[in-house]
Amino acid sequence: MFSIIFNKKSASASNVIGLNERNIRLIYPNNPKKYYPLADDKVLTKEVLHKNDIPCAKTYAVIEYNSDIKSAWESCKKYKALAIKPANGCGGGGIKILKKDKEGNWMSSGEIISDREIFQHMASIIMGFFSLGSHDRVLIEECIEPHPFFQEIYPSGVPDFRIITLNSIPLMGMLRMPTEKSDGKANLHQNGVGIGVDMQEGRLLEVYDGKKYSNHHPDSTFLVNGAPIPYWKEILEIAVATAKAFPLNYLGIDIVIDKNKGPQIMEINVRPGLGIQLVNKTGLKEVIKHAI
Amino acid sequence: MNSKTNLTIALIIIIAIAITSIGFKINPILDHYDNFNPEKVYTIKYRFFFKSSDRETSLKTYLPRSNSRQRISEEKIKNDTALFFSKKEEKHKNIRAIWKTKNKDTYNSVDYEFTFAGKAKGFKVPQKFDLVSEKHVNHIIEYLNPTTNIQSGDEIIRTLATRLSQNVKNDREVIKNIFDYVYGIPSAPIITLTDAITTIEQNRASCNGKSRLFVALSRSLGYPARVKGGIIVENADKRTSHAWAEVFINENWVPFDALNNHFAYLPANYLELYHGDKSLITHTPGIQFDYTYEIKEVNHVSFLKMNSEELNNLPGFSLWTLVDKKVIPMGSLRLLLLLPIGGLLVAFLRNIVGLKTFGVFLPVLIAFSLLHTGYVSGIAIFVGLIMFIGLISYPFDKLGLLYTPKLVISLTIMVSVILIATHFGIKNDIDWLTKLTFFPIIILTIATERFSRSTLEDGYIKAIDKLFQTLIATSISYLILSLSWLPSILILFPEIVLIIIGSATFLGRYIGIRWVELVRFRPLLEPEK
Secondary structure: HHHHHHOHHHHHHHOOOOHHHHHHHHHHOOOOHHHHHHOOOOOHHHEEEHHHHOOOOOEEEEOOOHHHHHHHHHHOOOEEEEEEOOOOEEEEEOOOHHHOOOOOOOEEEEOOOOOHHHHHHHHHHHHOOOOOOOOOOOOEEEOOOOOOOHHHHOOOOOEEEEEEEOOOOOEEEEEEEHHHOOOOOOOOOOOEEEEEOOOOOOEEEEEEEEOOEEOOOOOOOOOOOOOOOOOOHHHHHHHHHHHHHOOOOEEEEEEEEEOOOOOEEEEEEOOOHHHHHHHHHOOOHHHHHOOO | HHHHHHHHHHHHHHHHHHHHHHHHHHHHHHHHHHHOOOOOOEEEEEEEEEOOOOOOEOOOOOOOOOOOOOOEEEEEEEOOOOOOOEEEEOOHHHHEEEEEEEEOOOEEEEEEEEEEEEEOEEEEOOOOOOOOOOOHHHHHHHHHOOOOOOOOOOOOHHHHHHHHHOOOOOOHHHHHHHHHHHHOOOOOOOOOOHHHHHHHHHOOOHHHHHHHHHHHHHOOOOOOOOEEEEOOOOEEEEEEOEEEEEEEEEEEEEEEEOOEEEOEEEOEEEEEEEEEOOEEEEOOOEEEEEEEEEEEOOOOOEEEEEOOOHHHHOOOOOHHOOOOOOOOOHHHHHHHHHHHHHHHHHHHHHHHOOOOOOOOOHHHHHHHHHHHOOHHHHHHHHHHHHHHHHOOOOHHHHHOOOOHHHHHHHHHHHHHHHHHHHHHHHOOHHHHHHHHOOOOOOHHHHHHHHHHHHHHOOOOHHHHHHHHHHHHHHHHHHHHHHHOOHHHHHHHOOOOOHHHHHHHHHOOOOOOOOOOHHHHHHHHHOOOO
16 A cells, blocks of 8 residues: 555656656755855846856846935946846746847847836845845846847747756756747646757757647747757757856756857756756656766 | 663563553453443532422322433432322323422422433434335324424425425435525524424424424324423523424434424434423412422543543542542643644654654544534635745745744734634634634744745645655544543543553654655665565
């Protein structure tokens, strides 16, 4: 009876890591809690990345107080495109991508946005509107232009790679892409799709939409399975460099490929989800066994 | 690693101590296992005082006997030596105690004490009643005849009975109509004897008038019925006895109390004393006489035939002293002891099963509220409150308020809704609406807040799915926490707390796949074909 309750057999027979095992075996021993802010706060993450010369979007400004909004914004006006993010936001909330149109107006999601609206948005970030009520900082950074490789698969949104590393060894990877249904979000649980990655060959594998596997993105006919990933060697290199730069040993590292600058670190995650196992049809335990 | 080994050893020692300590008590407790399982236990003392007259003086009363729902034990009789005591079984199996004295003009006192253990009993009333069988006919016949005070043959009673039995489909409805009619008569504390007809005419009666009318109406329509006498036992000194009615249905005497609205049901605290239209106490007329029934509720463990003293003398450590000395009220003690069990249950549901719930301990606390409100209405109220408050606070969500002030708004709305609903419920006599205050308001508000945020962030389907999982966890908690013997077990074996710590440690180190992950990772767990 005990073996039924506690899933003794299936647990030992499979190589899948569940939430319990992830927390006890991977997160607790490898990621000391005091270093969590380095991953949770995007401003701190970027400080570490800049210090180690790891490529990531250039920081234009960090705003901590309402009184600094105006002067900081003045210094950013010279750029053609930028991203405004809450340092401690979660799930992509509060992120605004701004681009100048031909007349020099700032555009956000296809509509003109006034300076006043931009200030209001920054003020609400500082008030903690996107970070559960605690005071937060505004991060203004360079806007990433996705590499044309992604356009072939699916033209809109910003797809990113998620690489899981343990003790600076890349274990598993996937490419997350938005879909028609996911409203620009690339997260698996928000209707995005995950695409498996052959870590050795640097090729894409099957597309997983949360229910079934296929060789295509649900909204295009491009044959994904087997497609070589551009900059794969660099992606692995900056993933390893990032893993080494942080005192956190089990990480989910999010990487985007910029049209001009190549692979860039987007953010790092101390509690990476387990869906990546499904995307790659492989249990993490098996990969860890081989890696060590 | 060393500290882990030490911890493991410490835990093993703790659990070993707990098990040994339980082992010491388990034998005496198993020896006293009581399959009667009473809900309520009282000691009851009849106290009589009288002054004898110039002739031979006697005092008579009925004594209880054990049956399927009441157990009488530890009978003690104390009377003055001048009194001659006798006990005899009368007709209808009533037991009569008689005290007699030939001494003239003397003061006498009698104490009759016993322990009453009772449980509630409900009866099923079938749609159609069988005919009384041959073997019962002879002794049943008297329960159909009119008497001086139960005038079932009288025109007034017969007209009323005919009216009540019109347009009904079956026997059950006839009895229900009679019951509703008698219950509908306003009650009044009338001590003097009220017969069946007077009850109709006055349209006002206490238990004795109501029970006679009920019996008269039943007999008039051909249902064998009788008056039943006893005491409603409460933790107090009292002087009132009680009467209700019984109808002979399919070889069983089924109780009906049309004063206190018990239809085919006898509560645990009803002490049955005699059958028939009698007085509980009779004495030689014209004497000075006074009496009280001294009643004390006794703390007991429902499944044990042990008294307080025996429980206190159990080897090892138990919490019985807390109960016995009334250090903590029984209700609070129960709640305290069940909390860790409920917590462990939630840990199990989250880490082994993998249920996701709004708030970690919310299911347990809601389950506690359900113990007061009843399962179905409680769940309905819970879901209703969460949905309703979520809907009302929706415009405030849209305003984009900060978290804490928004929580204050939800909390205020929650309190207002509960107060208004309770007020409305009391005014209009809607029972379930009056029970809203049993819910833990703050925790409920936070759950509501999480629910409404979840509908915004993850969509309705995910939010309702999580609410559904919360309900499953709540139902399971309710199922466990409503086990009536569980608090008693925890009082007798407080060592279980140590075992809970041990189990929680084990759970805390558990790395297996959760049940819901078996479904989530099914493509990986099934061997590939």
